[in-house]
Amino acid sequence: MTPRILVVDDDPALAEMIGIVLRADEFEPHFCSDGSAALDAFHNSSPDLVLLDLMLPGMDGLEVCRAIRAESGVPIIMLTAKGDTVDVVKGLESGADDYVVKPFNPKELVARIRTRLRPATEPTNDVLAVGDLRVDVAAHEVRRGETAIPLTPLEFELLLALASKPQQVFTREMLLEQVWGYHYKADTRLVNVHVQRLRAKVEHDPDNPRIVTTVRGVGYRAGSSA
Amino acid sequence: MTSPRLALPGATVRRLAVVGRRLSHVWRSSLELRTVALTVVLAGVGASIIAASISVSIGANLFDQRRDQVQSESLRATLLAQSIFDSATATEDADQVELDSLQNEAQSAILGSTSSPGGTRIAILRTPGQTTARTIQNIASPDFPADVITSDLRRQVAADTGSLALQSVSLASTSGGAAPGIAVGSTLQVPTAGQYELYLVYDLGDAEATLALMQRTLAIGSIALVALIALITYAVVRLVVAPVRVAAETSQKIAAGHLEERIPEKGEDVVATLGRSFNGMADAMQRQISQLAELSRVQQRFVSDVSHELRTPLTTIRLAGDVLYDQREGFSPSAARTTELLHTQVDRFELLLADLLEISRFDAGAVELELERITLVRLVEDGVAEYEPLAAETGSEIEIVARGGYFETEVDARRVRRIFRNLLGNAIEHGEGRPITVEVDSDPDSVAIAVHDHGVGMTEADAERVFDRFWRADPSRRRTIGGTGLGLAISLEDAVLHGGRIDVWSRPGEGSRFVMTLPRVVGRPVDSWPLPIRPEGLS
Numbered sequence: 001m002t003p004r005i006l007v008v009d010d011d012p013a014l015a016e017m018i019g020i021v022l023r024a025d026e027f028e029p030h031f032c033s034d035g036s037a038a039l040d041a042f043h044n045s046s047p048d049l050v051l052l053d054l055m056l057p058g059m060d061g062l063e064v065c066r067a068i069r070a071e072s073g074v075p076i077i078m079l080t081a082k083g084d085t086v087d088v089v090k091g092l093e094s095g096a097d098d099y100v101v102k103p104f105n106p107k108e109l110v111a112r113i114r115t116r117l118r119p120a121t122e123p124t125n126d127v128l129a130v131g132d133l134r135v136d137v138a139a140h141e142v143r144r145g146e147t148a149i150p151l152t153p154l155e156f157e158l159l160l161a162l163a164s165k166p167q168q169v170f171t172r173e174m175l176l177e178q179v180w181g182y183h184y185k186a187d188t189r190l191v192n193v194h195v196q197r198l199r200a201k202v203e204h205d206p207d208n209p210r211i212v213t214t215v216r217g218v219g220y221r222a223g224s225s226a
Numbered sequence: 227m228t229s230p231r232l233a234l235p236g237a238t239v240r241r242l243a244v245v246g247r248r249l250s251h252v253w254r255s256s257l258e259l260r261t262v263a264l265t266v267v268l269a270g271v272g273a274s275i276i277a278a279s280i281s282v283s284i285g286a287n288l289f290d291q292r293r294d295q296v297q298s299e300s301l302r303a304t305l306l307a308q309s310i311f312d313s314a315t316a317t318e319d320a321d322q323v324e325l326d327s328l329q330n331e332a333q334s335a336i337l338g339s340t341s342s343p344g345g346t347r348i349a350i351l352r353t354p355g356q357t358t359a360r361t362i363q364n365i366a367s368p369d370f371p372a373d374v375i376t377s378d379l380r381r382q383v384a385a386d387t388g389s390l391a392l393q394s395v396s397l398a399s400t401s402g403g404a405a406p407g408i409a410v411g412s413t414l415q416v417p418t419a420g421q422y423e424l425y426l427v428y429d430l431g432d433a434e435a436t437l438a439l440m441q442r443t444l445a446i447g448s449i450a451l452v453a454l455i456a457l458i459t460y461a462v463v464r465l466v467v468a469p470v471r472v473a474a475e476t477s478q479k480i481a482a483g484h485l486e487e488r489i490p491e492k493g494e495d496v497v498a499t500l501g502r503s504f505n506g507m508a509d510a511m512q513r514q515i516s517q518l519a520e521l522s523r524v525q526q527r528f529v530s531d532v533s534h535e536l537r538t539p540l541t542t543i544r545l546a547g548d549v550l551y552d553q554r555e556g557f558s559p560s561a562a563r564t565t566e567l568l569h570t571q572v573d574r575f576e577l578l579l580a581d582l583l584e585i586s587r588f589d590a591g592a593v594e595l596e597l598e599r600i601t602l603v604r605l606v607e608d609g610v611a612e613y614e615p616l617a618a619e620t621g622s623e624i625e626i627v628a629r630g631g632y633f634e635t636e637v638d639a640r641r642v643r644r645i646f647r648n649l650l651g652n653a654i655e656h657g658e659g660r661p662i663t664v665e666v667d668s669d670p671d672s673v674a675i676a677v678h679d680h681g682v683g684m685t686e687a688d689a690e691r692v693f694d695r696f697w698r699a700d701p702s703r704r705r706t707i708g709g710t711g712l713g714l715a716i717s718l719e720d721a722v723l724h725g726g727r728i729d730v731w732s733r734p735g736e737g738s739r740f741v742m743t744l745p746r747v748v749g750r751p752v753d754s755w756p757l758p759i760r761p762e763g764l765s
Contacts, residue, residue: 011538011539011542013539013542014538014539014541014542014545017541017542017545017546017549018545020545020549021545021549024549079541081537081538102537102538102540102541103537103540103541103543103544103572103576104541104544104545105544105545105548106545106548106549106552107548109545188598217599217634
């Protein structure tokens with residue numbers, strides 16, 4: 001089955017060119033050029049992944065991002081023309097999983113998309129325990145007691161990566177490679193922002209984390225660092 | 227310094243020192259206090275001089291006047307007494323009884339003729355050493371101070387008949403103190419009884435009391451005058467200083483960023499003019515500053531817009547070029563080469579655009595450090611590993627000498643990494659395949675990375691311009707990395723943003739050495755160099 005990609009970009013030439021690249025790599029592109037129509041387009045095409053330009057007419061890219069995130073965990077990759085750090089962080093905080101800075105090349109774009117669409121880590125029947133959470137790998141589900149905690153696929157993978165090796169401290173670079181598929185130096189803020197988002201969902205007190213703890217100067221690990 | 231030389235406890239000395247410092251601070255900081263103090267001192271000196279001279283001249287006047295009065299009175303009394311004695315002898319042959327009654331008559335006549343206040347005391351004494359037919363008794367008023375008539379005076383009176391002898395004396399006053407007085411002596415010729423001396427003693431206490439009263443009045447008046455002058459000075463100084471103080475406070479507020487602060491403008495005088503000029507200046511400054519802020523905002527906005535507007539079509543070109551590039555094998559040779567050129571030049575264009583945008587962000591002041599803790603040595607090792615393939619192409623070997631920098635430093639890792647890559651890239655490019663040394667070291671205040679190649683080097687003049695934008699030492703030089711000409715300019719901005727610096731040493735044919743020095747605490751200026759700018763072993 002060809003994965004469907006929703007391309008939300010107001011520049012018709014770029015959208016068409018992205019379409020050509022995506023088709024060449026056997027994706028099925030859908031297009032939307034207006035921020036205010038983006039949510040409808042999302043409902044109509046029910047894509048497997050969204051490519052979202054941050055600067056849009058109608059509705060701001062960040063708002064579109066939040067609106068989609070409010071109802072779905074579908075992977076979102078921002079296309080940002082800005083190298084400005086503030087915008088990247090804002091985008092990530094609005095729920096984007098990753099970002100690609102314009103101008104990007106086709107391989108980079110396709111690699112980013114494939115990482116986000118790849119089948120989750122080898123399906124096993126394991127159920128891992130982190131603190132008072134149970135991570136059901138096969139069901140892609142995290143539960144605290146009887147309550148299921150809804151995580152996006154990215155957040156689930158982040159938690160799973162940490163939980164599968166509770167003894168290990170993960171540096172941000174290791175997480176970037178394992179969860180985001182970056183094999184070279186990338187923006188460690190991706191990790192920082194998503195750890196914050198993950199904590200907001202799974203921790204009792206996000207300011208005093210017990211599930212995903214920070215190891216100062218190194219990175220993160222699952223469970224208490226004691 | 228505060229060792230108590232006096233036999234005072236240390237705490238007291240310290241407290242005194244504190245009080246002294248506070249006083250001296252008040253003295254230095256209060257224009258009012260200084261002005262008033264100066265005025266009081268000068269006015270006080272002036273008033274004292276005036277009061278003293280008035281007092282002296284009035285005192286002298288009073289004394290002279292009294293002496294003249296005393297003199298004329300005494301003269302009159304002497305003449306009166308003499309005439310009483312003379313008239314008696316002219317009419318009758320005086321006998322003892324008559325003489326006594328004459329003496330009493332003379333005494334009461336004298337007392338009656340004097341009009342000096344404070345009472346006059348009288349004595350009639352027989353000049354010693356005479357033998358006459360009769361004598362009259364020495365008489366004196368009951369309170370006559372006999373001790374003030376000195377023998378000197380008596381000799382002088384007896385010798386110089388017919389004139390008055392005056393002498394200032396000190397009288398015991400009723401209150402127990404001493405009062406000034408004048409003793410006047412003259413001679414009387416009593417028929418048949420010989421020469422007698424008439425002494426009149428005048429009390430000048432009243433004159434002294436007058437003088438004292440006047441001096442008191444003068445003193446009180448002077449003090450009141452000085453106080454009044456001090457008060458007036460204070461009021462005037464306040465009147466002048468207050469607006470100056472307001473101006474000082476207002477300019478402080480403006481300097482602190484409250485650009486809308488102004489001085490109230492009242493009246494037409496010089497102070498009001500000061501206020502108006504000040505406000506005019508503040509207006510002009512505020513206009514300029516808000517204009518600059520607006521320009522800066524527009525510039526940032528422009529950078530952001532250009533960023534978006536240029537990058538979107540560039541992305542399309544990039545995607546199109548890459549798609550073509552991937553299919554170039556199916557093209558004719560010239561079309562294939564065209565796609566290759568398109569591909570590489572789009573890359574170059576992209577780099578150039580990125581650097582330009584970065585530079586304009588610096589120019590707009592729209593850059594911020596994103597601090598994280600990193601180990602400098604690790605950053606260098608990563609960077610060297612990244613560039614090793616490129617160095618291998620040119621034949622340069624990269625050696626890392628890390629004497630320090632193993633601790634975590636808080637820097638903007640992205641920028642520091644960019645600086646290092648830039649320096650290392652340049653070293654490889656201009657290193658002529660000779661070894662390259664990368665040094666890392668630190669001291670208590672700074673951390674430093676040096677990149678030293680032994681390649682072509684530069685002249686001193688070239689080395690000075692190496693951080694200029696788009697400047698190239700040798701335009702014909704072959705480039706393997708394809709820099710934009712902005713790399714070092716951006717590196718320098720990155721270093722300066724940390725409060726650090728990049729220094730360069732270079733000699734033609736010997737190579738170049740770039741030393742990046744960053745403060746351990748971002749923003750503190752660098753004033754120590756963990757790594758020397760000049761290569762070691764060179765004079």
